[in-house]
Amino acid sequence: MTDVRHELRDHVSYLTLDRPGTLNALTPGMRDHLVDLLGQASADPGIRAVVLTGTGRGFCAGADLSGASAAGERIAGDVSRVLRLGAQRLIAAVLDCEKPVLAAVNGTAAGLGAHLALACDLVLAARSARFIEVFVRRGLVPDAAGAYLLPRLTGPRRAKELMFFGDAVPAAEAERLGLVNRVVPDAELEQTSREWAARLAAGPTRALALTKHLVNTSLDTDRASAFAAESWAQEINMTTEDAREGLRAFTERREPRFRGR
Numbered sequence: 001m002t003d004v005r006h007e008l009r010d011h012v013s014y015l016t017l018d019r020p021g022t023l024n025a026l027t028p029g030m031r032d033h034l035v036d037l038l039g040q041a042s043a044d045p046g047i048r049a050v051v052l053t054g055t056g057r058g059f060c061a062g063a064d065l066s067g068a069s070a071a072g073e074r075i076a077g078d079v080s081r082v083l084r085l086g087a088q089r090l091i092a093a094v095l096d097c098e099k100p101v102l103a104a105v106n107g108t109a110a111g112l113g114a115h116l117a118l119a120c121d122l123v124l125a126a127r128s129a130r131f132i133e134v135f136v137r138r139g140l141v142p143d144a145a146g147a148y149l150l151p152r153l154t155g156p157r158r159a160k161e162l163m164f165f166g167d168a169v170p171a172a173e174a175e176r177l178g179l180v181n182r183v184v185p186d187a188e189l190e191q192t193s194r195e196w197a198a199r200l201a202a203g204p205t206r207a208l209a210l211t212k213h214l215v216n217t218s219l220d221t222d223r224a225s226a227f228a229a230e231s232w233a234q235e236i237n238m239t240t241e242d243a244r245e246g247l248r249a250f251t252e253r254r255e256p257r258f259r260g261r
Helices: 028-043 078-085 087-094 112-118 136-137 146-154 156-165 171-177 184-199 205-218 223-239 241-251
Strands: 006-009 012-017 050-054 059-061 099-104 108-110 122-126 130-132 168-170 182-184
Touching: 012 028, 012 184, 028 050, 028 087, 050 059, 050 184, 059 112, 059 205, 078 087, 087 112, 099 112, 108 112, 108 184, 112 146, 112 168, 122 171, 122 184, 130 171, 136 156, 146 156, 168 171, 168 241, 171 182, 182 184, 205 241
Parallel strands: 012 050, 050 099, 059 108, 099 122, 108 130, 122 182
Antiparallel strands: 006 012, 130 168
16 A cells, blocks of 8 residues: 555554645545554554654545445445445544554544644644644534544634634644644654654553543543443552552652653
8 A cells, every 4th residue: 555654663653644736635545554453553562652744745635435426226224324434434443543643743634634734632733733623614413433533623612613614723733623642843743743752652652542542532531430430440550560660760860761552
């Protein structure tokens, strides 16, 4: 799959969308390959962080719809099935990945592309980046979990504004709204993303996975269930080598050396 470049370096899996001529619009093959690579990252103890970015002027312009008009007659259930097995499966793969996923947004992130970035655990944006809820411009309902992700980041009223009008949101405004963690000069995006990835890869990987799970589920649960999940996560984490190393390092007054196990 040449349209998704995959590089493993220093325990970090770098996934780069590589269709610059289309602003990295996702084909079904690219989407499925990303799902596979994220699943591999979850299962591989040698991978401790994931970075997702794009080449050229765009992070991802959304789904490649070049063949949509040529589709044959639809029957009831076709659209929901395609969505469930396609865009929703990709977003779920990011949310469920057991390693921290960092998006380095280098340009336009529209539609599915915007939601792909927002599903990541951390988002760095180049100053030239912009996020567009493009669906309303096409007379479409937002897909790829947009109506799930956006209200959790901005609140429902602001999410409706973004989705009802479909205006491009520049990087600085995206940072103010809480859509991204940090905006950096375009020339510094790659270096900053590698620095952040290195810090993530040096962390206690299983503790980060459990923390990710607790945060991602926190807005969908009641207090009793959240407390139970926290206790469960603590119980599991205390069996890891990294937890024992962290406690030893504390008592020995030194920096911990985590191994991701």
